[in-house]
Amino acid sequence: MKLNEMTIVGLRKLLDSREITVKDVVDSVYERIDVVEERVKAFITVTRDEAYNDAERAQKIIDSGGAFLLTGVPLAIKDNMCTKGILTTCASKILHNFIPPYESTATGKLKEQGYVIVGKANMDEFAMGSSTENSSVHTTRNPWNTDCVPGGSSGGSAAAVAAGECIAALGSDTGGSIRQPAALCGVVGLKPTYGRVSRYGLVAFASSLDQIGPLTKDVADSAALMNVIAGHDPLDSTSAPVATPDFMAALGKDIRGLRIGIPKEYFIEGIDSEVEKAVNNAIRELEAFGAKAVAVSLPHTEYATATYYILATSEASSNLARYDGVKYGLRETGKDLLDMYMNTRAKGFGAEVKRRIMLGSYALSSGYYDAYYKKGQQVRTLIKNDFDNAFKEVDVIVTPTSPTPAFRVGERAADPLQMYLSDIFTISVNLAGIPAISIPCGFTKDNLPVGLQIIGKSFDEECILKTAYAYEQATEWHLRRAAL
Amino acid sequence: MKTGSDRDAILKKYETVIGLEVHAQLLTETKIFCRCPTRFGAEPNTQTCQVCAGMPGVLPVTNKKAIEYSIRTGLAMNCAIAPYSRFARKNYFYPDLPKNYQISQYELPLCEHGFVEIVVDDEVKRIGITRIHMEEDAGKNIHEGKGDHSFVDLNRTGVPLMEIVSEPDIRSPREAAEYMKKLRAIVRYLGVCDGNMEQGSLRCDANVSVRPVGRKEFGTRTELKNMNSFKFVEKALEYEVKRQISVIEDGGEVVQETRLWDSAAGVTQPMRSKEEAHDYRYFPDPDLPPIVIGKEWIDSVRAGLPELPDEKRKRFKEIHGLPDLDAELLTSEKAIADWFEQTVKAGGQAKAVSNWMMGDLMRIMNDENKSIEEISLKPEQMAGMLALIDNGTISGKIAKTVFEEMCRTGKDAAGIVKEKGLVQISDSGAIEKAVDEIIAKSPDEVARFRAGDEKLLGFFVGQVMKATKGKANPKLLNELLLKKLK
Numbered sequence: 001m002k003l004n005e006m007t008i009v010g011l012r013k014l015l016d017s018r019e020i021t022v023k024d025v026v027d028s029v030y031e032r033i034d035v036v037e038e039r040v041k042a043f044i045t046v047t048r049d050e051a052y053n054d055a056e057r058a059q060k061i062i063d064s065g066g067a068f069l070l071t072g073v074p075l076a077i078k079d080n081m082c083t084k085g086i087l088t089t090c091a092s093k094i095l096h097n098f099i100p101p102y103e104s105t106a107t108g109k110l111k112e113q114g115y116v117i118v119g120k121a122n123m124d125e126f127a128m129g130s131s132t133e134n135s136s137v138h139t140t141r142n143p144w145n146t147d148c149v150p151g152g153s154s155g156g157s158a159a160a161v162a163a164g165e166c167i168a169a170l171g172s173d174t175g176g177s178i179r180q181p182a183a184l185c186g187v188v189g190l191k192p193t194y195g196r197v198s199r200y201g202l203v204a205f206a207s208s209l210d211q212i213g214p215l216t217k218d219v220a221d222s223a224a225l226m227n228v229i230a231g232h233d234p235l236d237s238t239s240a241p242v243a244t245p246d247f248m249a250a251l252g253k254d255i256r257g258l259r260i261g262i263p264k265e266y267f268i269e270g271i272d273s274e275v276e277k278a279v280n281n282a283i284r285e286l287e288a289f290g291a292k293a294v295a296v297s298l299p300h301t302e303y304a305t306a307t308y309y310i311l312a313t314s315e316a317s318s319n320l321a322r323y324d325g326v327k328y329g330l331r332e333t334g335k336d337l338l339d340m341y342m343n344t345r346a347k348g349f350g351a352e353v354k355r356r357i358m359l360g361s362y363a364l365s366s367g368y369y370d371a372y373y374k375k376g377q378q379v380r381t382l383i384k385n386d387f388d389n390a391f392k393e394v395d396v397i398v399t400p401t402s403p404t405p406a407f408r409v410g411e412r413a414a415d416p417l418q419m420y421l422s423d424i425f426t427i428s429v430n431l432a433g434i435p436a437i438s439i440p441c442g443f444t445k446d447n448l449p450v451g452l453q454i455i456g457k458s459f460d461e462e463c464i465l466k467t468a469y470a471y472e473q474a475t476e477w478h479l480r481r482a483a484l
Numbered sequence: 485m486k487t488g489s490d491r492d493a494i495l496k497k498y499e500t501v502i503g504l505e506v507h508a509q510l511l512t513e514t515k516i517f518c519r520c521p522t523r524f525g526a527e528p529n530t531q532t533c534q535v536c537a538g539m540p541g542v543l544p545v546t547n548k549k550a551i552e553y554s555i556r557t558g559l560a561m562n563c564a565i566a567p568y569s570r571f572a573r574k575n576y577f578y579p580d581l582p583k584n585y586q587i588s589q590y591e592l593p594l595c596e597h598g599f600v601e602i603v604v605d606d607e608v609k610r611i612g613i614t615r616i617h618m619e620e621d622a623g624k625n626i627h628e629g630k631g632d633h634s635f636v637d638l639n640r641t642g643v644p645l646m647e648i649v650s651e652p653d654i655r656s657p658r659e660a661a662e663y664m665k666k667l668r669a670i671v672r673y674l675g676v677c678d679g680n681m682e683q684g685s686l687r688c689d690a691n692v693s694v695r696p697v698g699r700k701e702f703g704t705r706t707e708l709k710n711m712n713s714f715k716f717v718e719k720a721l722e723y724e725v726k727r728q729i730s731v732i733e734d735g736g737e738v739v740q741e742t743r744l745w746d747s748a749a750g751v752t753q754p755m756r757s758k759e760e761a762h763d764y765r766y767f768p769d770p771d772l773p774p775i776v777i778g779k780e781w782i783d784s785v786r787a788g789l790p791e792l793p794d795e796k797r798k799r800f801k802e803i804h805g806l807p808d809l810d811a812e813l814l815t816s817e818k819a820i821a822d823w824f825e826q827t828v829k830a831g832g833q834a835k836a837v838s839n840w841m842m843g844d845l846m847r848i849m850n851d852e853n854k855s856i857e858e859i860s861l862k863p864e865q866m867a868g869m870l871a872l873i874d875n876g877t878i879s880g881k882i883a884k885t886v887f888e889e890m891c892r893t894g895k896d897a898a899g900i901v902k903e904k905g906l907v908q909i910s911d912s913g914a915i916e917k918a919v920d921e922i923i924a925k926s927p928d929e930v931a932r933f934r935a936g937d938e939k940l941l942g943f944f945v946g947q948v949m950k951a952t953k954g955k956a957n958p959k960l961l962n963e964l965l966l967k968k969l970k
Contacts, residue, residue, distance in 0.1 A: 201541045
């Protein structure tokens, strides 16, 4: 196996035993990038120089015998996490030249371990979208079929992992932005519990929903990355002051007797038949290990998409107000201040971002607040209660991650509503603030990956990792590599 | 409007209704949502970081001290402290507001339903406090001397503020000024704000309306801004009240609008309407969890409260037997109240101390533009001088000279009296001699006095004082004169 195709856990052994050097790994990754990036377009910025500097530092740490989990491991970072001194654009024209003077907490923790930054991964502009087609830079292609989208918004991160352009990646998930591209690209994507990973330095889309998480080649790597990035951060008031468990220790534990909830609202008309079949097979597989499938109901599921698009856009309309041409990023000229603001924002934001700013501004407007934002918050509570009730009966809930496999570039771009339905199975989890993972559970006839979503209780990532790992051990989907 | 008594009669037909919104800058070391210093007057943009500069991806973390100071203020103003309150975002675009929203409080403020007491015309009046909430200050736009560009200084961005909103309980510009003075006194006693209106650490907006006396409904109100001194608060409100009355008297209607006080012209003028047409789209700030305040925290803050102006005023009235006006004035500043009490403790008689402080001492402080801590006169010296008056060493009149000299030189009264030979002549022989000389020199006046012109007593007193360089004991002198003249 080539080094770029390996996992964190696999590389760790080879690096620590000095069978290979960090430079070998980095070389392997950039050789791959040189071959496939032209077709995949996973990155906005490829940080080759930084990577080789990082590699030198990492090698010294390893040689001194003090290696950490991620020392010398090449990772891709979604371009909405601030990396000090490295361009961070959010795939937006309005931040086309923004070089942060500070480091996000999550990437800072990677740096402390001596990771190697491969590049800043493409995404939908400000993480708004499900295909990367909303990137102002380019559309990333699905490594399994480059006519298809990789999903989004962390499509660059997912595609980079699937294409072997990095060992693993960080993404962010507001309504499914880690899990949906993970499913479409055949990799593992974990959205942690809200508050588990610091948001400090993550460019905000919807503050009450955003969460950073790993995109990896297998479940063990997901746990490994979680061990590093999770934890309370005094710089993020919404980060939870809870102890961080050893997520890797959860792997390999027995799932006999585990109660798996199957919500009837997630197996509905409109779901792709091959997806449904793959997910049902996965459930049977889990039952074969001694887990017990239980029918549950999440009755407010049908309101999730509407609720999400009110709350997320409301927060976004305020979060994105700071991009005004005054302090950093794009500034267009204008005859006066208002004109400058309007020209800058008109040119700097793409159509989807503008659409969401308008939606959110409307929902928060005086006279509409009660009917939209406030009502949305109330329904959010009901959706959260649905999960609380279901988790009285079961330990995890299993659903498809996405109702369909990867769709073709351009297929849904013209119809925002159709695009919004890509996240129909992932959105509720963000509204409830709970953790969920997407793992590969099969392929369609056209050789496109299908994702299985495993949802857990608040701060119980260990249970979903345990379940995912058990499934992964019995299957080989995660070992398949895209032929590019 | 008409002039003279007609005008007064018209003004009396109306009742004024005022509510004040006061912003007080908290004296915390660091900003409300980041750890930048709050120091005033530094080079532009040197007291900033990625958080207060509104960089992408940054998050606010609340300064606990700012919450504590606000609780302290709430308790001092008799408010209920909310066990659960929230920060909200107030959205509007302006270059001095880097996030283009201000973190403030909206639906769930920290403090509600309080009051403060003011003294007007020697009567105590209660003014309701609707709410006190926390928010962050904005920066400063600089337009002057920069060609066709404007610049922004973000040093002040994120400095913690309290907004103290009163009920519409204030009934005159005078009461408004007294209310402001009381708020200033309280926040200074508490050490939570320096109360400097000129520098903007205490700012005031007013809602003003008038209504015919006896009517229950409020009239249409205007909002006044830009009143950056106690004097301007009173003047601006006086102007605005008269303006509204004359609009109504002339058959017009008051327009609801925001008006700016122009202190140079002495008038209020409407702000451009574009600047006030805002929909702030308030919503709870998702970056900041609710502020949950337990009873224990409130109790410990309460236990740490100093004696406040109103309590002090009541105590001064009871213990020292001072009238309301004296008690109010002496408790307006903690340092002044302390000075008073130290003087009394050193032996000064309370009312005498109060008279000297409210008169000569405050005049000197005013003339020299010094605070009570800055003047060279110490409470013990004051008490020493009062003792000299009491034991007859100097007269009240000589004391004025001694007092001036004490303030000028910082020397003790006894030393000044000795040095300048100002000891009062209480030797009746010496005074008698002077009296005899004056009576001998003034036969006409003596005759007129004896014929019943008793006002001439003053003439004789004056002459003797002149002869003794003012040192004759006035009481002895009076007795002797009356005895000799009759």
